[in-house]
Each structure stands twice: as structure tokens, then as C-alpha cells.
Amino acid sequence: MKIKNIFTTKYGEWCVFYKIKESSWKKLKIQKGYWYADPILLEYKNNIYLFTEAFKNSQQIGRLAVSKLVDGEFTKPKEIIRKSYHLSYPCVFVYNDSVYMIPESSQNQTIELYKATDKTLENWRLEQNLMENIECVDTTVFQYKSKVYLITYIQKNMEYITKVYLLNMDKLELNEVYSVSKKENVYRPAGKIFEKDGAFFRPVQYNINSYGEKIRLMEISPDKNDWIGNVKDEYTIETFGLYDMSKTHTYNKIQDVCVVDALHEYTTLLTPFYILRRKCHNFRFKFKNSFKKKVSD
Numbered sequence: 217m218k219i220k221n222i223f224t225t226k227y228g229e230w231c232v233f234y235k236i237k238e239s240s241w242k243k244l245k246i247q248k249g250y251w252y253a254d255p256i257l258l259e260y261k262n263n264i265y266l267f268t269e270a271f272k273n274s275q276q277i278g279r280l281a282v283s284k285l286v287d288g289e290f291t292k293p294k295e296i297i298r299k300s301y302h303l304s305y306p307c308v309f310v311y312n313d314s315v316y317m318i319p320e321s322s323q324n325q326t327i328e329l330y331k332a333t334d335k336t337l338e339n340w341r342l343e344q345n346l347m348e349n350i351e352c353v354d355t356t357v358f359q360y361k362s363k364v365y366l367i368t369y370i371q372k373n374m375e376y377i378t379k380v381y382l383l384n385m386d387k388l389e390l391n392e393v394y395s396v397s398k399k400e401n402v403y404r405p406a407g408k409i410f411e412k413d414g415a416f417f418r419p420v421q422y423n424i425n426s427y428g429e430k431i432r433l434m435e436i437s438p439d440k441n442d443w444i445g446n447v448k449d450e451y452t453i454e455t456f457g458l459y460d461m462s463k464t465h466t467y468n469k470i471q472d473v474c475v476v477d478a479l480h481e482y483t484t485l486l487t488p489f490y491i492l493r494r495k496c497h498n499f500r501f502k503f504k505n506s507f508k509k510k511v512s513d
Contacts, residue, residue, distance in 0.1 A: 226481040227490055232268055233458065234475045236288060241458065244283065245292040249273055252281070252293060254305040254354075255475035256408060257468045258337075260315055264473055265337055266290050267317070269304035276494035278304045280319055282337055285473065296338050297330065301501055305466075307408065309357045311364065311385055316343075318366065322351040323501050327368070329388065344388050352379075354405040356418075360438050366390065367418070367443060369404045376401050380443050394443050400424060403444060406431045407468040418445060419467045428463030428479055453478060 230253030232244040244252055247270070254269040263284060270281035270293055280303050281293035297303060297319070305320040315332040317340065327347040333339045346366075355368040364385055370377040380394035407419035417433045430452040436445035453461050461478035468475045 225487055225491070227484050227487045228462075228479050228481045229273075230269075230271070230477050230479055231461070232266075232475060232477050233456070234266070234290060234473060236474075237472045241456070242289065244268070244290055247281075247292060247295075250281075250293075253477045254320075254466050255468055255477055256306055256308055256466075257470040257473060257475060258308045258310070258315070259470050260310055260337065261335060264470060265308075266293075266475060267306040267308050268293055269306065270295055273490065274493075276490055276497055278302045280304075280306045280317075294338060297340055299324070302497075305354045305405075307355060307357050309359060309364075311359075316357075318346075318355050318357055320353055320355060322353050323498070325349050325351055325505050327352055327355055327366070327390075346383070346388065346390050356405040356408060357383075358409045358438075360416075365393075365438075367405055367409075371401070371404075374399065376403065378403050378443060394441055396444060402432070403434075407466050409436070410469055417448065418443070421465050422450065426463070428465040431464060431467050433467075451476075 229251035232252045232255045233241040235241050246252060251271050252268045256267045258265045266283040268281050269278045271278045279295050280297040281295050283290040283293045301324040303319045303321055306317050308315060308317045315337055317330040321328050325348060326345045329343045329346050330340045331343050333341055352368040352370055355366050358365045358367060364383040366381040366383055368379050375397055377397045379392060381390040382393050383390055401423040404421040406421045409416055409418045416436050416438060418436050420432050420434055422430045422432050430450055432447050433449040434445035435448045436443055451467060453464055456476055458478045462481050463479040464476055466477045
């Protein structure tokens with residue numbers, strides 16, 4: 217980005233919206249100084265929880281937060297995990313009555329597995345790095361026929377790779393079962409896979425013209441090892457009726473609860489600070505990862 221563009225670019229903050237049954241969209245309440253994105257729903261112990269990226273504006277870094285559905289509204293998000301590197305897309309799942317999470321930690325070049333240490337789902341510990349020295353984004357967990365699959369996405373040199381791994385929860389080992397490379401950025405995960413009328417649908421991001429352009433629902437066939445599938449529906453900001461927003465890139469649904477995220481763009485004198493702060497943070501980790509790679513080689 218050119219220096220002059222820093223002073224003319226609008227700043228974007230992602231917002232999370234939710235609706236129950238056919239109600240109108242409600243905006244998730246926020247903690248001051250944060251914006252929220254990547255909403256992931258979880259049903260656990262007769263409650264519904266909402267996990268999100270909690271982006272700290274002043275530091276330009278993503279952390280993770282949780283909210284709970286109480287009397288038809290989600291509580292204000294509570295920060296649960298923070299690291300020196302950016303975290304987002306907190307994909308949570310239940311296995312053997314325990315709750316686990318695989319967030320996006322591509323800035324640290326890891327795929328990390330966390331486990332909740334109590335039933336509030338507010339306290340977590342890192343169980344293990346499942347993979348290292350790899351930049352996977354938006355890793356999504358899919359449980360099917362007693363197996364745990366990870367669908368993840370790698371972006372490099374105008375190549376977009378969808379990979380699927382089988383996760384052995386006893387040994388905490390990954391085995392690759394599928395990989396496909398595409399030239400178009402249209403299959404990045406955009407939420408958890410869900411079932412409807414016996415069919416399975418995988419939300420993906422369609423990012424041809426711009427990031428967050430729209431979301432597509434792909435009908436996949438796990439039994440046939442078909443993880444790309446066919447387009448069955450697509451959602452835009454206009455589809456959701458969020459006309460004062462500009463983009464969307466995550467969709468989730470459990471029972472009668474539906475959540476999406478949407479981008480709000482506005483002009484602020486703080487834009488140059490935010491952009492430079494984020495670039496410095498990103499450069500720090502690029503340098504760190506480059507050094508780590510040289511040492512390992």
C-alpha cells in the first residue's frame with residue numbers, strides 16, 4: 217500500500233449479527249476497544265455458545281472470546297485466549313463430552329488444539345500443536361461417522377489449496393486424506409459444515425473480486441471424499457438485509473440460531489495508526505518465521 221493511500225483508506229471493523237428463527241438481526245454487544253468476527257456456534261450442556269475473534273483495535277491483533285445465549289440474547293463477549301500472535305476463527309467441537317477448539321493461528325505457522333478446562337468454556341489450555349511450519353487458515357472441524365476431520369486452506373503464490381486431514385483424537389495425530397489445488401480463491405472455509413435433509417453443506421468464501429465478496433453453500437459428499445462439492449446457494453450482504461454493511465465471510469447455524477459477520481467501513485483519523493501498527497506486527501512475525509525456517513533447515 218502506498219503511503220498516500222494510508223490517509224485516504226477507510227477503516228473496516230467486522231461486526232457479528234445473529235437471529236433466532238425468523239426474528240430480525242441483532243448486533244452482538246461489544247467490549248469497548250474491540251470488534252468481532254468469525255462467529256462459530258456450539259451447543260453444549262443444553263446451552264448455545266458463540267465463539268468469535270475479538271480484535272483489539274489499539275494493538276491490531278486478534279484474540280478469542282465467548283458469549284452465551286441467555287433469554288434470546290447473547291451476552292457481551294468475554295476474552296478467553298490471547299497470544300502474542302494473531303488468533304481468529306475459533307472452531308469449537310465436542311468430543312467425548314469435552315470441548316475442544318482449533319483456532320486459526322497461521323501467523324504462528326501452527327495448527328493448535330485447545331481444550332476447555334471447565335464447563336463455563338471460559339478457561340482453556342493448549343493441548344498440542346497438531347502441525348507446525350505451515351500457514352493454514354480457517355481450519356474447520358467436521359465430525360462424521362465417529363471420525364474427526366479437519367478441512368483447512370493454504371494460500372500461496374496465487375495457488376489456493378484445500379486440504380482435509382483425519383484427526384486421531386487418542387494420539388493427536390493428523391493424516392492427510394484429501395488435497396486439491398485451485399487457481400481461484402473460492403473455497404476458503406466460511407463456517408462449520410451442517411446437515412439438512414440428509415445432505416451436508418459447507419460454507420465457503422467467494423473472494424474473486426474482493427475479500428468477503430459473498431458466501432457460497434457447497435453440497436459435499438464425505439462418503440465419496442468430495443470436499444469441494446456443488447454450489448447450492450449463496451449469500452451476500454443484500455441477501456442478509458444488512459444494507460449498511462459492505463462484506464461478509466462467515467456463516468453458522470445451529471437449531472434456530474443463525475450468525476453471520478459483516479464489515480462496517482468508515483473514515484477515521486486513526487486509520488494511519490491502525491494500518492502501520494498492523495503492518496509492524498505482521499512484519500515482526502514474518503521475520504520471526506523466516507528466521508525459524510532458516511534454523512530448522
